[in-house]
Amino acid sequence: MSRREIYEHFHPDEKAFVDRASEWVERAAERHETKRTDFLDPRQAHILFTLANRHPDAQVVLGGGSSQAERQRAIIAPDYRSLDDEDMGISVLDITSDDKRISDLDHGDYLGALLGLGIKRDKIGDLHVSEEGCHALIADDIGGFLIGHMKQAHRVDVTVSVRPLSELREVVSVVEEQTLSVASMRLDGVASDVFRLSRTKILAPIKAGRCRVSWKPVEDPSFQLKEGDIVSMKGFGRFKVLEVEGVSKSGRIRVRIGKFV
Template sequence: MNDNLKQHFRDSEAPFIEQVTGWLRQVADQYRPILTAFLNPRQVYIAQTLANNQLDDVRMRAYGGFEGAELQRILFYPPYYEPEAADFQITLFNIVYPVKFATLKHGQILGTLANAGVERDVFGDIITDGEHWQFVCESEMADYFNDQIDRFGKTKVHLTAVAGSEVIAREDDWEPVTTTVSSLRADSIIKAAFNLSRHHAKELIEGGKVRLNWAELPKADYELALLDMLSVNHYGRVRLAEISGETKKARLRITLNIIHSK
């Protein structure tokens, strides 16, 4: 990878970059498609950047089971191949539960799925319209989830696989906010997104209340990069959607996508 490309990425992203490079080489050498697990938006961005800059003619498409999905599987494929939705091998589950007597929460569902003895990347988005809940997973894991999951928290449930066309209209649409920050430090971004003091943002991070791209956030002064997402307990989620340059006062002009916790 050339130095110009390297500057887009962090040292900590090197193992993933190596993995993507391996997939691209495999498709070019074996002339067949390769499908990944579910990747976050930052990983999809890295993969797209690498796919655009490699010499062999390998194409890439990302899909998460429905339009606008946050977590997506990537299909790398040779030029002769025409990808279809079925190639992404994604199953959409309805979570059937007694709606009148129980309430489900995103954290309950995520926690149960993540603790079902599987890697986090075998299932994708968990979505709701405020009452009904659905999630997507790799089709090869659908039977496993069906067998393993019979409750979320104390609520008894059963899972029903449905056609992708039956995806519910989500209520958690991102709200874009354009603002300026002194830096791309995690505490600066949290301060700007949720109108908090820098001190409180730092406390949340040091108290383990913030996650970066579904993983632990190392420290408050960690620099964010394009399409990084922070989940902040009790406040919501914020994604760095765009970096538009500097103001005359040397502040960074950015666009954040924000979902506030209910």
Template sequence: MMKDEELLAKRLSELSRQAFHRGIITYTDFLNLNEQSILHALPKNSLYTEYVLFGGYDGAERQMAAFLPDDALSLRCRYGAEQEREGGIPPEGELFSDRIAVLEISPLHAKYADELTHRDYLGALMNLGVERGKMGDILMDDPKALVFLDAKLKAFVMEELTRIRRTSVQTAEVDFQDFSYTPNVQEIKGTVSSVRLDALLALAFSSSRSSLTGLIGAGKVFVNGRLTTSNGCHIREQDIISVRGMGKFRFAGQLSVTKKNRICVLIHKYI
């Protein structure tokens, strides 16, 4: 483990300790996939409490962690037992309702706006001094974008972000409680010999198994936020596989088995 990863592991353990001893919910900044994997890999004796991850919507890549003392753990169970409200956030998202803000950034005059990219929005926010850990996912919805942000910075960004490249922009808050997001996905059907990580990667990214095993060994593949280095890792229905620099997909499940005993599967690739 590198030094910065060791520091993060100690910080995560300390937040869990504070939650346990002080009886309060403690929160991290937004964690990327590698940082989430470090959290998942912490030994049990380093954690004093349970934790949950949430990034503002179901399936978010960058997520905050909340460490839950016993009282909050019972609250989590209560939320989990309730039926999720139609069109609203997942039940556990209630724990983050005052921690995550959703901002819609759009051009003042769409007709004359530059074609802004994810990098443009990210760069504009970082130029304001907003650290990457204070930002969650940035969802592109041309000609606007949705940005997930540490709620403490909401007012600052809404006041200060007025221009991206040569485009004048306006920022509005989206009601976190009622926010819902359905990602655009490409359905991919195909056959595999087994529901292994390397086989599904080859199907999702139209490459051979051998060309993708290097990505797994290089630590670029995550299953549900956990770093995975085994080619033969068995994938379960609804698992989300993310590959750095290539994208992510959800394994929607098995459809049937062919006469040659190959498995027909369905993948939802995020686009």
């Protein structure tokens, strides 16, 4: 399959990643090279597996540091190589503080502090936030830099240390369920109800490219959501379509939503 034919299956914004992933797979299959990536989101992992499945001489394994990891690193290698004991290069960044205000910090506060230091998002995996602080999964090679430079998170003085994966304090995401009655499964209609915004206000971030559905960029407000979709809107949060329960006599659709809080 040509590169042009491959592009047809993906969003234009994903072209750069498709190019990189294609090269990784080709190098593994044809030059017998092994590549460990930085952290990928689930959409990128899907693209990588799709490309690898088209090449019988390459294989891909994923690891994110925890059993339910959303963001994961990948190893792409020739199909004959055993990857059972391959090191994924992931450590735990333990962020703590003596300041009681640390219990008020959320995922965005910690991520913002890390990115504010110039760290690229793909060097950071999942963040496990609790009242005691945060355990951030990170690429091994940035641990030393963070120990020397991360001093605050949202104006709270913090102390950081690097720990092995065995000491990860895993926190399961909390999902707040609600049942909506919607006219259709259009993205703008469902999102406006979930985030309690007018249809007019929800259009701007969608058209500006700030919305992803199951980690794929979506700029069409009329996009039809389906059961299982995860919608993420930058600046507003994210939710999952848990179940489409049916249609009422008036023609409206009952849908059960899980909003990540």
